[in-house]
Amino acid sequence: ELKVEQNPLFLSMQEGKNYTIYCNYSTTSDRLYWYRQDPGKSLESLFVLLSNGAVKQEGRLMASLDTKARLSTLHITAAVHDLSATYFCAVVNNAGNMLTFGGGTRLMVKP
Amino acid sequence: DTGVSQDPRHKITKRGQNVTFRCDPISEHNRLYWYRQTLGQGPEFLTYFQNEAQLEKSRLLSDRFSAERPKGSFSTLEIQRTEQGDSAMYLCASSFKVNTEAFFGQGTRLTVV
Numbered sequence: 001e002l003k004v005e006q007n008p009l010f011l012s013m014q015e016g017k018n019y020t021i022y023c024n025y026s027t028t029s030d031r032l033y034w035y036r037q038d039p040g041k042s043l044e045s046l047f048v049l050l051s052n053g054a055v056k057q058e059g060r061l062m063a064s065l066d067t068k069a070r071l072s073t074l075h076i077t078a079a080v081h082d083l084s085a086t087y088f089c090a091v092v093n094n095a096g097n098m099l100t101f102g103g104g105t106r107l108m109v110k111p
Numbered sequence: 112d113t114g115v116s117q118d119p120r121h122k123i124t125k126r127g128q129n130v131t132f133r134c135d136p137i138s139e140h141n142r143l144y145w146y147r148q149t150l151g152q153g154p155e156f157l158t159y160f161q162n163e164a165q166l167e168k169s170r171l172l173s174d175r176f177s178a179e180r181p182k183g184s185f186s187t188l189e190i191q192r193t194e195q196g197d198s199a200m201y202l203c204a205s206s207f208k209v210n211t212e213a214f215f216g217q218g219t220r221l222t223v224v
Contacts, residue, residue, distance in 0.1 A: 102153055
C-alpha cells in the first residue's frame with residue numbers, strides 16, 4: 001500500500017525566511033504532484049514532477065524529486081504572506097489511476 | 112468556464128437523509144475521480160471511472176455510497192442514510208487519460224447534523 005508522509009504538518013515562519021517541506025513516499029512512483037489549498041477551497045496544482053532529479057520553480061517555490069530516496073521537497077524562498085496556505089504532495093500509484101496524498105503542511109507566514 | 116464543476120457547493124443535511132452530488136468533468140476527459148477530504152486531512156481516493164465504467168472503488172466507499180457515470184460525461188455520488196462521519200469535502204477530478212494530470216473541482220462540502 002502506498003503511503004505518503006509530509007513534514008512538518010504545521011509551519012509558522014516570518015516573511016523573508018526560507019524553509020523546506022518534505023514529502024516521503026513508500027513505494028516507487030513515476031509521478032508526484034504538489035498542490036496548494038486555501039481554506040475552504042479546492043486544490044490548485046503547483047508542480048508535476050516526472051523523473052528523478054526533476055526540479056521545477058515558480059516564483060518563490062521550488063520543487064524537486066529524488067525517486068531513489070522516494071523524497072520530494074518544496075522549498076520556499078523569502079516567504080511572503082500570500083504563500084500562507086496548506087500544501088499537499090500527492091503520488092500516483094503504479095497503475096496511474098489514483099493519487100495518494102500526504103497529510104498536508106499548513107503554512108502560516110507572519111509579517 | 113471549462114473547469115471541473117461540482118454542484119452543490121454546500122449541503123447541510125440531517126442524519127439519516129440521502130444526498131446526491133453532481134460532477135461535470137472537463138469536456139473530453141474520459142477519466143473521472145471522486146475523493147473525500149475531512150477537516151485537517153489530505154484527500155482520500157473513493158472511486159474512479161473510465162468513461163461510464165467504474166473501474167476501482169476504495170474500501171472507504173461503504174455500501175451506503177454509490178457513484179454513477181451513466182453516459183460517460185457527468186457523474187453523481189449518492190450517500191444514503193447519512194451519518195455524522197460523512198461530513199467532509201467531496202472533491203471530483205477529471206483527466207484526459209491515464210497518467211495525465213487530474214484537475215480538481217471546487218468540491219461539495221457536506222455537513223451532517
